[in-house]
Amino acid sequence: MGKRIAIIGGGNLGTAIAEGLLNSGFSKAGDLTITKRNVATLKPLKEKGVHVTDDNTEAVNKNEIIILAVKPFQVADVLRSVKESLNENKTLISVVTGVLLADMEELVGKKLTYFRAMPNTAIAIQESMTCICSKNADKATAKYVNDLFSTLGKIVTIDEKLMEAATILGACGTAYAMRYIRANIQGGIEIGFDATTASLIAAQTVKGAAELLLKKGTHPEQEIDKVTTPKGCTIAGLNEMEHRGFSSSLIRGVVASYKKIAKD
Numbered sequence: 001m002g003k004r005i006a007i008i009g010g011g012n013l014g015t016a017i018a019e020g021l022l023n024s025g026f027s028k029a030g031d032l033t034i035t036k037r038n039v040a041t042l043k044p045l046k047e048k049g050v051h052v053t054d055d056n057t058e059a060v061n062k063n064e065i066i067i068l069a070v071k072p073f074q075v076a077d078v079l080r081s082v083k084e085s086l087n088e089n090k091t092l093i094s095v096v097t098g099v100l101l102a103d104m105e106e107l108v109g110k111k112l113t114y115f116r117a118m119p120n121t122a123i124a125i126q127e128s129m130t131c132i133c134s135k136n137a138d139k140a141t142a143k144y145v146n147d148l149f150s151t152l153g154k155i156v157t158i159d160e161k162l163m164e165a166a167t168i169l170g171a172c173g174t175a176y177a178m179r180y181i182r183a184n185i186q187g188g189i190e191i192g193f194d195a196t197t198a199s200l201i202a203a204q205t206v207k208g209a210a211e212l213l214l215k216k217g218t219h220p221e222q223e224i225d226k227v228t229t230p231k232g233c234t235i236a237g238l239n240e241m242e243h244r245g246f247s248s249s250l251i252r253g254v255v256a257s258y259k260k261i262a263k264d
C-alpha cells in the first residue's frame with residue numbers, strides 16, 4: 001500500500017481506475033498521477049488533488065506503479081517514448097486489449113515486472129471483474145497488484161492465453177448487460193411503467209439476480225426453477241425468448257466479439 005501510481009491515458013478506463021482508487025481509499029490523491037495529451041477533461045480529478053499532466057516521462061520517473069490505459073494502437077509509441085525511464089524498480093500494468101506481455105517486454109527492452117489486467121468500467125465504483133496475468137512478478141508485487149484490483153472489485157488470475165476471452169466476458173460483458181437491462185426497460189415501459197421507475201426495477205432486479213449467484217454459488221437454472229410457477233407467466237416469457245433465439249443470440253454475440261480479437 002501507499003505506492004505512487006501513474007495512469008498513462010486518462011480516457012474512459014483510466015479515469016474510472018483513478019476514481020476507484022480514490023473512492024476506495026487505496027490511493028491518496030497526492031500519490032496518484034494521470035496523463036493525457038489534452039488534460040482539460042481531467043479537471044475533476046485535478047480538483048480532487050490528483051497530479052494531472054501531459055508528460056508521460058515525468059509520470060514514469062516519479063511513480064513506481066505504471067498503469068497503461070491507452071488504445072492498443074498507441075501502445076508502441078507510448079512505451080518507446082518512456083522506455084529510458086522504465087527500470088527494474090517499476091511495475092508496468094497494462095489494461096490494453098490484445099497487447100501481449102512479451103510485446104511489452106520487447107518494446108521496453110528490459111526485464112521489468114509486467115502485468116496485464118482486464119477490468120471493466122465498474123471499476124469506478126469498485127465493482128469491476130478483473131482478470132490478471134503477469135511476467136517476471138515476485139510474490140510481493142503480485143500480492144500488491146492483486147490487492148489493488150481486489151479493492152476495485154473481484155479478481156481472478158488467469159493464463160495469458162485466456163486474456164482475449166476475459167476481455168469479451170468481463171469487459172465487453174458490461175455492454176452486453178446494459179443492452180439486456182435496456183431491453184427490459186423498453187418492455188417495462190410498454191407494460192405501464194414510466195422510464196425512471198422501469199430503469200430502477202430493471203437495474204436492481206439484475207443486480208439482485210447476480211448477487212444470488214455470487215453469494216449462494218448456485219447455478220442460474222436453480223434460481224430460475226424457483227421463479228417459474230408451472231403454467232405461469234415466467235416460463236411463458238422465458239420460452240418465448242428462447243423461441244426467438246435469446247440464448248443463441250447472446251452466445252453468438254460473445255463468439256463474434258471474441259473472433260474480432262482472438263489471435264488463435
Ligand SMILES: NC(=O)C1=CN([C@@H]2O[C@H](COP(=O)(O)OP(=O)(O)OC[C@H]3O[C@@H](n4cnc5c(N)ncnc54)[C@H](O)[C@@H]3O)[C@@H](O)[C@H]2O)C=CC1
Nearest residue numbers: 009010011012013035036037069070071072095096097171
Ligand atoms: N472501456 C472499457 O470498458 C475497457 C477498455 N480496455 C482497454 O483500455 C484501453 C483504454 O480504453 P478506453 O479508456 O476505453 O479508451 P479511451 O480512448 O477513452 O482512453 C485512452 C486515452 O489515452 C489518451 N492518450 C492517447 N495517447 C496518449 C499519450 N501519448 N499519452 C497519454 N495519454 C494518451 C487518449 O487521449 C485517451 O484519453 C484500451 O486499450 C482498451 O482496450 C480494457 C477493458 C475495458
Ligand SMILES: O=C(O)[C@@H]1CCC=N1
Nearest residue numbers: 097167168171172173
Ligand atoms: O471494445 C473494445 O475494443 C474494448 C475492449 C474491452 C472493452 N472495450
